[in-house]
Amino acid sequence: NDIHFKVVPQSISDDEKTTLKNELKIKIKNMFFHKIGGVLVLNTDYLLVSKFLNLSYVTIYGSYMMVFQVVTVLMSSFVNAITASVGNFLINQNDDEVTSIAKQFNTVFIALATFISLNMYFLVNDFITSWIGEKFILGNGI
Known part of the structure; x- marks a missing residue:
């Protein structure tokens, strides 16, 4: 009952590498803004309490x-x-x-x-x- 893994190299052309890099950059940028938006939305109540009270x-x-x-x-x-x-x-x-x-x-x-x-x-x-x-x-x- 042994499990063996074999790594098969996959060749990617330069155009595909560029496309993948661009897609990755877009996804990272979107994730960054999504995280910032989440912090703003989820912590707005704390900001308002600190602004109007103490x-x-x-x-x-x-x-x-x-x-x-x-x-x-x-x-x-x-x-x-x-x-x-x-x-x-x-x-x-x-x-x-x-x-x-x-x-x-x-x-x-x-x-x-x-x-x-x-x-x-x-x-x-x-x-x-x-x-x-x-x-x-x-x-x-x-």
């Missing part, structure tokens, strides 16, 4: 965002796993059963989102207080 609020806001991002990642993992399982199950069902199951899952997901949203609203300040202290709590007026 840097201490940026750290407080960052701690809240960290909590929300952890909850979002956990819920996304859960929902993606359930969605894949349901998709595999629904392949062999007729249209009426698919519609019924889809409505049931929408109801469950809405209930789950409501439960998590309400818990986050009422409990996030308590969590932040126990995690990093009371001085990192945002007031309701912000």
